[in-house]
Amino acid sequence: MKFDTPAGANPIDRERVVGRPLDRVEGPLKVSGTAPYAYERHDVAPDAAYGWVVGSTIAKGRIQSIDTRVAEAAPGVIAVIHAANAGQLGQSGSHAVRLLGGPEIEHYDQAVALVVAERFEQARHAAALLKIDYVVEDGRYDLEDAIPHARQAPRGFGGPGLTRAGDFEAGFAAAAVQLDERYTTPDQSHQMMEPHASTARWDGDALKLWTSNQMIADAVDDMAVTLGIAKDKVRIISPYIGGGFGSKLWVRADAVLAAIAARHIGRPVKVALARPQIANNTTHRPATVQRIRLGADPDGRIVAIGHESWSGNQPGGGTESAGIQTRLLYRGENRLVAHYLTELNLPEGNAMRAPGEAAGMLALEVAMDELAEKVGLDPVELRIRNDVQYDPEKGPERPFSSRPFIECLRIGAKRFGWSERLRTPASRREGQWLIGMGMAAAFRGNLVTSSHARVGIERDGRVWVETDMTDIGTGSYTIIAQTAAEMLGVDIADVDVRLGDSAFPKSAGSGGQWGANSATAGVYAACLSLRREIAQKAGFNEAEVDFADGHVVSGNRRIALGEAAGPDGISLTDGLDFGSLSKRYAQATFGAHFCEVGVDIHTGEIRIRRQAGAFAAGRILNPKSARSQVIGSMTMGAGAALMEELVVDPRFGYFVTRDLVDYHVPVHADIPDQDVFFLPELDDKSSPMKAKGVGELGICGAGAAIANAVYNATGIRLRDYPLTLDKLIDRLPPP
Incomplete structure (x- = not known):
């Protein structure tokens, strides 16, 4: 099946099963310890x-x-x-x-x-x-020292290494308000x-x-x-x-x-x-050095936006495309996004959850906070004024498939209580704690890729699905079962899902936030073909047939699904290939992060008091598992902001912080309260599911919201991640 025109009304729209916060179908296996992982397959290799x-x-x-x-x-x-x-x-x-x-x-x-x-x-x-x-x-082991040897990257996760629109240099020079700052992010490890x-x-x-x-x-x-x-x-x-997170x-x-x-x-x-x-x-997220220049008019409207990023890798490796979101997120007729790559003899750098945006938003969204202060605007209002409903590099001829960014900002601010934020930094104190609030945009491109599945119906009416799609803890089993149940009119308990075997049809796989939307679209296509086959086999007009309550229904006739399948059952393989819609429409997911922190005035310790976010990612296939994905990625964003760093020993070229004793990740005590809200949205240009990916959206911007909250709490602007207490302690106001 080719998806090259916007999706119309289809069986998924009933949302009888899809869109429900159902428990994971494989949950009992995992919590009982009986789901076999790769190293535990003693049954297949007892010797x-x-x-x-x-x-x-x-x-x-x-x-x-x-x-x-x-x-x-x-x-x-x-x-x-x-x-x-x-x-x-x-x-x-x-x-x-x-x-x-x-x-x-x-x-x-x-x-x-x-x-x-x-x-x-x-x-x-x-x-x-x-x-x-x-x-x-x-060898070369230090990014800063290797920058003079950098060259323009040919391509990265975000496409070309260099994109321009208008005349950035002239537009920036003429801007009434200018921001020109440098930000750094360290090497990071997946630590699955x-x-x-x-x-x-x-x-x-x-x-x-x-x-x-x-x-x-x-x-x-x-x-x-x-x-x-x-x-x-x-x-x-x-x-x-x-x-996995990409590793x-x-x-x-x-x-x-x-x-x-x-x-x-x-x-x-x-x-x-x-x-x-x-x-x-294995692999890791490469460190970056980023320069961001923003030029705006006195009212805060961006007229020039430039984002340059440097990263390193092994010969033949790719760049960390930290400027990818800057190509699409804000207005500005004069634009420059450039990526530079230098050779380093460190372990290979490659995809880690939200490659590009996760590191790039740590810089861009702090720069936007700094611009808001320069022009005297609330950070939420600044982003609203710079919203754009089309690809700003290509113009109105390439609109967004959907873009409820402003709604995310407003709803998120209201739910969080953003109006209570004090604009003057370091002006709120509770005992030994300086209290601050910060916010940032969330953005991640909507990627799609072809996916196929084999779907069958047994003589007893049970439905099964086979596809080589993987479940990396994200809930693939469940949303695939929900899709088949919705399409074929059965309960989710009557669907068996078999994944992760190359003997099954090729799927999208798990990565880049494309897995859920693409894989369920492939199952949708296979089920649609099976519906036609069943209708013909039962002698029904396929245009008038419905599948509900385990039956095939047309007019006054009802046939049990198993009876329609026949004594030998029925199965077929089909899938979905994506056409040109992603070229004709810019496609992305959006959101707004909010955070409140406390900073100990004596020690510089940073404590997250609460995190919140409002997100738009098309139809949410399973709100329960989607929320788990987003709070997990928000937590990863907190780790990137406050503690995660692969420390390089430049003498010997290796990462010193190589285990969970030294490479710090957030624990329960670090994340006391998280609020996640999904805007109701259907994107008919994304897939027949009208969904988008959501797993990586939550990390994009979460760390910047924390950094901005730290500034609001202390009046100290940190631009080098992670935001460890040694960077604060000698600059804090008197106790």
């Missing part, structure tokens, strides 16, 4: 051996020699796999680095060997017995609950890989290229994933080494990355 990944202890150079004799002689050791005995490996275009290094080393903790033993403890012990000599080479883990088994020349991966079809491609085998010889299975969009060293080792020893192998290995061995 599995265990692998321990050995990482490089240098960041750049080469292996001079590797002595495996002592390790190989250790108790229980079966094999030691390294570049010299792993066989010829291909290099997938999904990775900027090789997943098994040697003899050249590209980054610290790059996998250089896998020790395989009968027991996990034996593999870990023997790994410490490997003797590896390196030749160290000089489940580590990267895999269980590999070969059946003859065919590989079965149980792994934690967000994009199943891409994982098949990666493994086939890396191992040099045909794609039809690779089966990826990943029904349950304990979080599992592609296979990593655990998957590749498990497959190589299993082939080498002729039996299944399990490999999991230890928590300290994840920061340096």
Whole structure:
């Protein structure tokens, strides 16, 4: 099915099942601990051996020699796999680095060997017995120092590395009010609950890989290229994933080494990355240096907006597109958005929840707060005055598919009690606490991608759905079941959903906030085709048929769904491919963040007292799981604002804060109260579901609202994240 015209009325609009805050269908399995994750598949590999990944202890150079004799002689050791005995490996275009290094080393903790033993403890012990000599080479590890070597990025997550409209330089120079400031964000780590883990088994020349991966079809491609085998010889299975946030969009060293080792020893192998290995061995969000220039008239209307961002990566890696939202969020006829990329020999930088906007909004929305102060406007009013209903780079010929941004601002402000904010910074105090309020816009592009599914009806009327879509804790099982139940007129309890297997039709996968909208649209298309097939089989006019209460209904005739399916049941495969609507209409999700903080006047400690947000993301398919997504991403925004930082040791080129002892993330005590409100919205140009993605919207702008609240509380403007107390303590007003 091709989606190239706006969606009209369709069965989803009934919202009998879709749009309801239903519990997760897989919830009982997860809370009882019986949902099998990749490393726990003992049923499929009872004779599995265990692998321990050995990482490089240098960041750049080469292996001079590797002595495996002592390790190989250790108790229980079966094999030691390294570049010299792993066989010829291909290099997938999904990775900027090789997943098994040697003899050249590209980054610290790059996998250089896998020790395989009968027991996990034996593999870990023997790994410490490997003797590896390196030749160290000089590398670049500091973004600030590498900026002079930066070049314009060719492309990033947000499209071209450079976009212009009007004459930015002239417009900015002529502006009555000017803001020109610099902001920095650090390297950040995904820190999902489940580590990267895999269980590999070969059946003859065919590989079965149980792994934690967000994009199943891409994982098949990666493994086939890396191992040099045909794609039809690779089966990826990943029904349950304990979080990913982008780190599992592609296979990593655990998957590749498990497959190589299993082939080498002729039996299944399990490999999991230890928590300290994840920061340096997988991917991370790259640090940025951002310069924002805003030129406005005396009334606060922007006439020139410029956003330049610098980030670093491995050779061949991409940029963190921190200016992507600046291309679309505010008015201004003179525009410049530029991204610059420099080579760093740190671990690979890649997608982390809301790549681009999450880092870019930390800067842009603080700059907007500063502009509001310069022109004497309330920050909410400033954003309302600079709303634009079309793509400001392309003009009115490319309008937004929907854009209730102003409604989000106004409703969010009212729910939060924004009118109680004191405009003069550092003017509200409660005991030892300076109290402040801040706000910021929320923005994330609406991405869509083709998705397919197989849908069937059994003779007893039960419905089943198969698609390689993944559930990374986001509720995919439930919203897919809701979609099929709505389309075929059954209860959600009568739908079985099977996900995360490359034997199933290719879906959108989970990433970029596109998963829910795209995957349910694919199921919608398959169900629509099945409805036609059932109608014809039952002798009904498909234009007059309805599906309700487990029956096919047309006029006075009612046939049970199972009876219409026939004694052998019925199934078919179909899906949805998106046409040109995303080119003809700018598509995005919007919102407004609000935050109240307290800052201890003695210590500089920052405490979030409450967070709130109003969001517009099309039809909300399941308000309960959507709220969970948004409060989770708001919490990630709080972490980015206040504590998260992969600290680089520039002497050795590695991340020092590599586990949850040193890499701090928010805990319950850090987030006492969160209010989430979804505006009622249908976007008929987004998909037949009239939905949009919502999972990443909540992180975009949340941290900036906190930063603005800190300024309102203290009168101290911080532009370098995270906002740790050492940056405040010597600048606080007298107690």
